[in-house]
Amino acid sequence: METLRLYDFLPSGNGYKIRLLLSQMGIPYERIEVNILKGESRTPEFLSKNPNGKIPVLEVDPGKYLTESNAILTYLSEYTEFLPYDRFLKAQVFQWLFFEQYSHEPYIATSRFWISILGKAEEYQAALAQKQEPGYAALSVMENHLQSHLYFVGDRYTIADIALFAYTHVADEGGFDLSRFPAIQRWIGRVQAQPGYISITHEPMPLEAEFC
Amino acid sequence: METLRLYDFLPSGNGYKIRLLLSQMGIPYERIEVNILKGESRTPEFLSKNPNGKIPVLEVDPGKYLTESNAILTYLSEYTEFLPYDRFLKAQVFQWLFFEQYSHEPYIATSRFWISILGKAEEYQAALAQKQEPGYAALSVMENHLQSHLYFVGDRYTIADIALFAYTHVADEGGFDLSRFPAIQRWIGRVQAQPGYISITHEPMPLEAEFC
Secondary structure, three states: OOOEEEEEOOOOHHHHHHHHHHHHHOOOEEEEEOOHHHOOOOOHHHHHHOOOOOOOEEEEEOOEEEEOHHHHHHHHHOOOOOOOOOHHHHHHHHHHHHHHHHHHHHHHHHHHHHHHHOOOOOOOHHHHHHHHHHHHHHHHHHHHHHOOOOOOEOOEOOHHHHHHHHHHOOHHHHOOOHHHOHHHHHHHHHHHOOOOOOOOOOOOOOOOOOOO | OOOEEEEEOOOOHHHHHHHHHHHHHOOOEEEEEOOHHHOOOOOHHHHHHOOOOOOOEEEEEOOEEEEOHHHHHHHHHOOOOOOOOOHHHHHHHHHHHHHHHHHHHHHHHHHHHHHHHOOOOOOOHHHHHHHHHHHHHHHHHHHHHHOOOOOOEOOEOOHHHHHHHHHHOOHHHHOOOHHHOHHHHHHHHHHHOOOOOOOOOOOOOOOOOOOO
């Protein structure tokens, strides 16, 4: 296999999911920054990689592209410690991955994007207000689960935790108050204590480090 | 394994995905109608099955519940003809499943819900207008793909087709004009010609048919 190439935007939680898993799996890769704020995910060249115009995109072999952060997590983790082999546990991982994309990300990630990436809290005030209730509902579902579980599936760390961690741990950047959710806070600490953990803005080591 | 039990709402496309796959796999099941318009997915009893308060829910064994329509599709189809075994093709199926939940369903299914299930097109006029552009963008991504492919992944019918078919073939009920998308229309015909196809409002045969 050629070196994996990740088309990514450093502040993106969806991109961070892939960076975090690759770091924890010890897999080297080349990261290519796509500045979505400058329209770089809407160029004809980028759209030839992902017609839906979104990062992250993983080039798994020259010209072979995978899109959708949670599909990429699944691709990379199958038959590793990060995805259970048991049929029901694996389905529960997928359940949380779809929960994250449908009931969590559109509220918590979008609010963070408007407030902290675009810096336009004022302009998006009305839209932001509409994100509060469903965003807190998603956090409550997580809190209830984590009150009696260490992790999301099977009481071990899986890609379900990675997918949910990405935007949850920076939910305050989208105006969500995590102090109401003590079980989520303890889980955040457990994720941050995992081997190979990196922060959301951590740049990977260059593939060929330069020594002078 | 006990008989599968599906908690469902007949007009729901997300519920229909599971009914369609179970019909095509020839698997009998018990269907339990949950009228979400009457708050039946928000009762303490239902929330004990899915804390996120959404149908469909599949009870795979007594007290063992799976939620999220696309996670249920994955659970049922793994190691069958409906989900490729090849690692990259399988990841492409997941890619389309996440595309459906993130970039398609929130626009096309939600519009249909407001117009044709709630019957409140007037009341939701402003919100409906905002769904048009992203909804048509999702249909365009599908149309472009289907101009050179018979199905979504590997040129055979998979759960990616089932997930995308559920709300696409009734997109007109949400105010989307499918006459602009000839490749989607031809694909709809191919899905409807699959063995075991049932329509969205088809009730399954009772498990024990009564003869007088």
